Amino acid sequence: MTQVKADCLIVTKSANVTYITGFSGEDSWAIVMPKGVSLVTDSRYSEQARQECKRCRIIVRKKGMVKTIAEMLQNRRGMRIAVEKSASIAEFEQLKKCLPGRLKAIGNIVETVRRTKDESEIAAIREAARIAARAFENTRRQIKHGMTENELAGILDLEIRKSGGQHAFETIAAFGANASRPHHRPTSRKLRKNDTVLIDFGVRFNGYCCDITRCFTSGKISRLYYRVYKAVQKAQAAALKEIKAGVEITKVDSAARTVIKKSGLPVYGHGTGHGLGLEVHEMPSLSPKTEGTLQAGNVITIEPGVYMPGKLGVRIEDDVLVTEKGPVLLSKIPKNLE
Amino acid sequence: MTQVKADCLIVTKSANVTYITGFSGEDSWAIVMPKGVSLVTDSRYSEQARQECKRCRIIVRKKGMVKTIAEMLQNRRGMRIAVEKSASIAEFEQLKKCLPGRLKAIGNIVETVRRTKDESEIAAIREAARIAARAFENTRRQIKHGMTENELAGILDLEIRKSGGQHAFETIAAFGANASRPHHRPTSRKLRKNDTVLIDFGVRFNGYCCDITRCFTSGKISRLYYRVYKAVQKAQAAALKEIKAGVEITKVDSAARTVIKKSGLPVYGHGTGHGLGLEVHEMPSLSPKTEGTLQAGNVITIEPGVYMPGKLGVRIEDDVLVTEKGPVLLSKIPKNLE
Numbered sequence: 001m002t003q004v005k006a007d008c009l010i011v012t013k014s015a016n017v018t019y020i021t022g023f024s025g026e027d028s029w030a031i032v033m034p035k036g037v038s039l040v041t042d043s044r045y046s047e048q049a050r051q052e053c054k055r056c057r058i059i060v061r062k063k064g065m066v067k068t069i070a071e072m073l074q075n076r077r078g079m080r081i082a083v084e085k086s087a088s089i090a091e092f093e094q095l096k097k098c099l100p101g102r103l104k105a106i107g108n109i110v111e112t113v114r115r116t117k118d119e120s121e122i123a124a125i126r127e128a129a130r131i132a133a134r135a136f137e138n139t140r141r142q143i144k145h146g147m148t149e150n151e152l153a154g155i156l157d158l159e160i161r162k163s164g165g166q167h168a169f170e171t172i173a174a175f176g177a178n179a180s181r182p183h184h185r186p187t188s189r190k191l192r193k194n195d196t197v198l199i200d201f202g203v204r205f206n207g208y209c210c211d212i213t214r215c216f217t218s219g220k221i222s223r224l225y226y227r228v229y230k231a232v233q234k235a236q237a238a239a240l241k242e243i244k245a246g247v248e249i250t251k252v253d254s255a256a257r258t259v260i261k262k263s264g265l266p267v268y269g270h271g272t273g274h275g276l277g278l279e280v281h282e283m284p285s286l287s288p289k290t291e292g293t294l295q296a297g298n299v300i301t302i303e304p305g306v307y308m309p310g311k312l313g314v315r316i317e318d319d320v321l322v323t324e325k326g327p328v329l330l331s332k333i334p335k336n337l338e
Numbered sequence: 339m340t341q342v343k344a345d346c347l348i349v350t351k352s353a354n355v356t357y358i359t360g361f362s363g364e365d366s367w368a369i370v371m372p373k374g375v376s377l378v379t380d381s382r383y384s385e386q387a388r389q390e391c392k393r394c395r396i397i398v399r400k401k402g403m404v405k406t407i408a409e410m411l412q413n414r415r416g417m418r419i420a421v422e423k424s425a426s427i428a429e430f431e432q433l434k435k436c437l438p439g440r441l442k443a444i445g446n447i448v449e450t451v452r453r454t455k456d457e458s459e460i461a462a463i464r465e466a467a468r469i470a471a472r473a474f475e476n477t478r479r480q481i482k483h484g485m486t487e488n489e490l491a492g493i494l495d496l497e498i499r500k501s502g503g504q505h506a507f508e509t510i511a512a513f514g515a516n517a518s519r520p521h522h523r524p525t526s527r528k529l530r531k532n533d534t535v536l537i538d539f540g541v542r543f544n545g546y547c548c549d550i551t552r553c554f555t556s557g558k559i560s561r562l563y564y565r566v567y568k569a570v571q572k573a574q575a576a577a578l579k580e581i582k583a584g585v586e587i588t589k590v591d592s593a594a595r596t597v598i599k600k601s602g603l604p605v606y607g608h609g610t611g612h613g614l615g616l617e618v619h620e621m622p623s624l625s626p627k628t629e630g631t632l633q634a635g636n637v638i639t640i641e642p643g644v645y646m647p648g649k650l651g652v653r654i655e656d657d658v659l660v661t662e663k664g665p666v667l668l669s670k671i672p673k674n675l676e
Contacts, residue, residue, distance in 0.1 A: 025521055043607025044520040047647045089430045089443040090423035105427040154499035161492035164526060170504075182382040183363055188502060269381025269398075309385045 001034065004106050006082035008033050010069065010095070013086045015278040016110035021053045024207055029065060030056075031072065040068055066091065070098035082106045108283070115275060115283045116297035122321060124208035125276065125299055128165060129319060129330045132203040132210050135159035136333050145193060145218065149173040149186035152199070160203050168202030168209035169280050179215070179313030182270055182305065194219035198313055202280055209280045211301050212331045213317035217338060228265060228306045228314045229337060235259035235304040236316050239272055243320060243327040245296040252294070253286050256304040265306045268315075273301040276319055298322040299330070339372065342444050344420035346371050348407065348433070351424045353616040354448035359391045362545055367403060368394075369410065378406055404429065408436035420444045446621070453613060453621045454635035460659060462546035463614065463637055466503060467657060467668045470541040470548050473497035474671050483531055483556065487511040487524035490537070498541050506540030506547035507618050517553070517651030520608055520643065532557035536651055540618055547618045549639050550669045551655035555676060566603060566644045566652045567675060573597035573642040574654050577610055581658060581665040583634040590632070591624050594642040603644045606653075611639040614657055636660040637668070 001009060011017050011030040020030045021039045025048050028041035038057040041049045046060045061068035073079065079101030083092060087105070096103050117125070139156040153171040160167055174184040175191050179198035191197070200213040215229060239256035253272040260267050273286035276299045284290060286300060294300070300322065305315030316335065320327040339347060349355050349368040358368045359377045363386055366379035376395040379387045384398045399406035411417065417439030421430060425443070434441050455463070477494040491509040498505055512522040513529050517536035529535070538551040553567060577594035591610040598605050611624035614637045622628060624638060632638070638660065643653030654673065658665035 024523070046607075047519050048521075083427070085428035085431070086426050088424050088426060089421070090445055092427045093423070093443070105431070107428055148499075150499040150502070150504070151496070154496035158489070158492035158496045161486075161488040161524070164488070166488070166508075166524075181385050183386075185362070186499070186504070269384075 001032070004082050004109060006080045006104075006106070008073065008079055008081045008101070009106075009109070010081065010083045010087075011110060012084050012091065013110070015282070016084065016114070018207055018278055019110060019114055021056050023049055023053050023056075025049065029069070031069060038072070040065060040072075066094040066098050069095075070100075073099060073101065076100055078102070080104075082109075084110070111283050114277055116295055117277060117299050117321075118297070121208060121277060122297075122299065124206040125210055125319065126330050128168070128203040128205035128208055128210040129212070129332065131160060131163040131165040131205060132201065132212055132331065133333050134163045135165070135203070136199070136201075136212075136214065138162075140216075143191065143197070143218065145191050145195075147191050148188045149175055149178065150188055152191070152197075153186040156199065156201055160201075165203040165205045168204040168211065172198070172200040174198045174313065177310055177312060179315075180307045180309045180311065181313065182268075182307065182315065191218055194221070196221060196225060196312065198315065200315065200317065207278055209276055209278070210319050210331060211276055211280055211317060212319065212333060213303060213315045214333055214335065215314050215316065216336070221337065225312055225314070226337075227263075228308075228312060231260060231263040231265055232304055232306055232314045232316050233335065234263075236302055236318070239302045239304065240318075240320065240327055243294060243300075243302075243322055245294060245322055245324045247294050249284060249286055249290040249292055249294060250288060252302075253288055253290070256302070257288070260304060260306060266308060268305045268307060270305070273303055275300055294322045296323050339370070342420050342447060344418045344442075344444070346411065346417055346419045346439070347444075347447070348419065348421045348425075349448060350422050350429065351448070353620070354422065354452070356545055356616055357448055357452055359394050361387055361391050361394075363387065367407070369407065376410070378403060378410075404432040404436050407433075408438075411437060411439065414438055416440070418442075420447075422448070449621050452615055454633055455615060455637050455659075456635070459546060459615060460635075460637065462544040463548055463657065464668050466506070466541040466543035466546055466548040467550070467670065469498060469501040469503040469543060470539065470550055470669065471671050472501045473503070473541070474537070474539075474550075474552065476500075478554075481529065481535070481556065483529050483533075485529050486526045487513055487516065488526055490529070490535075491524040494537065494539055498539075503541040503543045506542040506549065510536070510538040512536045512651065515648050515650060517653075518645045518647045518649065519651065520606075520645065520653065529556055532559070534559060534563060534650065536653065538653065538655065545616055547614055547616070548657050548669060549614055549618055549655060550657065550671060551641060551653045552671055552673065553652050553654065554674070559675065563650055563652070564675075565601075566646075566650060569598060569601040569603055570642055570644055570652045570654050571673065572601075574640055574656070577640045577642065578656075578658065578665050581632060581638075581640075581660055583632060583660055583662045585632050587622060587624055587628040587630055587632060588626060590640075591626055591628070594640070595626070598642060598644060604646060606643045606645060608643070611641055613638055632660045634660055634662050
């Protein structure tokens, strides 16, 4: 609060509200003031909020969000109020109209704090990765020719639930050339003999996410696929080798990219990785343009890939904790191609 | 464009981008100008965009979104540019800094057009509801004592995928008193003898959603539960009876609420329903505060409920198309309690 020179911070982004209050529902905002934190929610969530947010004042709004907050803060002229920049223009305009104090928008305050994970957060991500490994193993046993991408994604999601987690985002299952689209949505394309499979999936446990990609084959694979797979594996290993607290993020990113480039394969257009926590994508992003260094306690993905439209797509993605000594691998799923 | 007095409209909201361009991916914006529509996306989606958006100019950005758009619009001083109000404050600030023209934020332009569905949209929602009915039927057969809420939700999601759809939102499966939380997240709570089940789920087909809630029992039910169920059923029927093009939305909402109130049961705090389309919740919202009337071509949910924390929760939700003559039921899942 001192840092942003505000007497009141209005937290609107769902993951930030969760971080500050413990509330895991939606459509609720947190109001942070020196004397304490309030959660403003609605009747759908009143019971849940009372269970999850023991330390907050809980306000079950009957009017609109902004009107409710305006009433909370009335008689406070001159108050310096900060609103998260991720709020919408419509919300900001309404706040400006209704609130008594001076309003300003601030960015990435809570996100920056969230970057460094404490032990309980790391434990949750570790457990998410454990559930992922179990679910993946159980799913792999059920894969058979004739199965659709959509069905495979559904089976994996069910196995995740059976293991006590929930998927962190829409599972990507891509067969053959469909894998050349990094964000492919599962279709009714069936698995053939000597086909390839890419699965990109995440598990959420206690609010925290893991994010893992594996590629393998349902039979024999082409020499091209094998060559690409080995290059991506090498690229990932090169990036992992660079990871430790204090390293420039661009150095990690370029370690992976350089391997792909030197192999004469097309270099992926996405980042080499991203932060992982309450959101599947959070700070820091690992791209050629990211300024700054990795810090101990960051949890990040490393996920280089090669995409050749009409032919193939390969991506290998793991989750690691950054420490002073180097990376600690959280996602322990074997990488055998068969 | 004439209506909002702009020469260029920047569409940032994902569902609106889909509506205008046909693109079903994420993280992409549409730029609407009199001479045509451009989709600004990134390399992860370039292949998909080319397949889905035959009529758009496709720009695969290498720089940030705002910088790319600024370059597209350079040399266009004096241009009147409108940005959707759902964009974030951060995005708006950056646009203001980088764009050459005069910038203003406008709200609900595309959303208002989306309210009225054409035949192909209605067909997609109808098919989503058909898949939902099949998946629900197949799931119901697999329900047994000892199964967790989480597992039940996973089985339903898999059945949806087997039938060719995808879930439209996180499936809610709530046993017993857990159903008193309208937005309950499935847990490891097991189904007991003489338990009750609430399932609130949606299917997405060709981008379009249905949204359905059913309640039933795994054995005998209490007299209280039966009384509540009958009241909710009656409330839903009362609202459905009011539906036709031209009716005041508040009239539909209050028809359902009045039945619950007269039964001496606690009146639900959420809306009686909401619009349904590319988003699970879209215009119009059916609440006591919604101004305006229903129009032919609107597709809405009707979902009254009764929530008694620690005891029970009952909600019945169906999807209907509004016509001049009355409602057309799209969600055809039986409502038998057993």
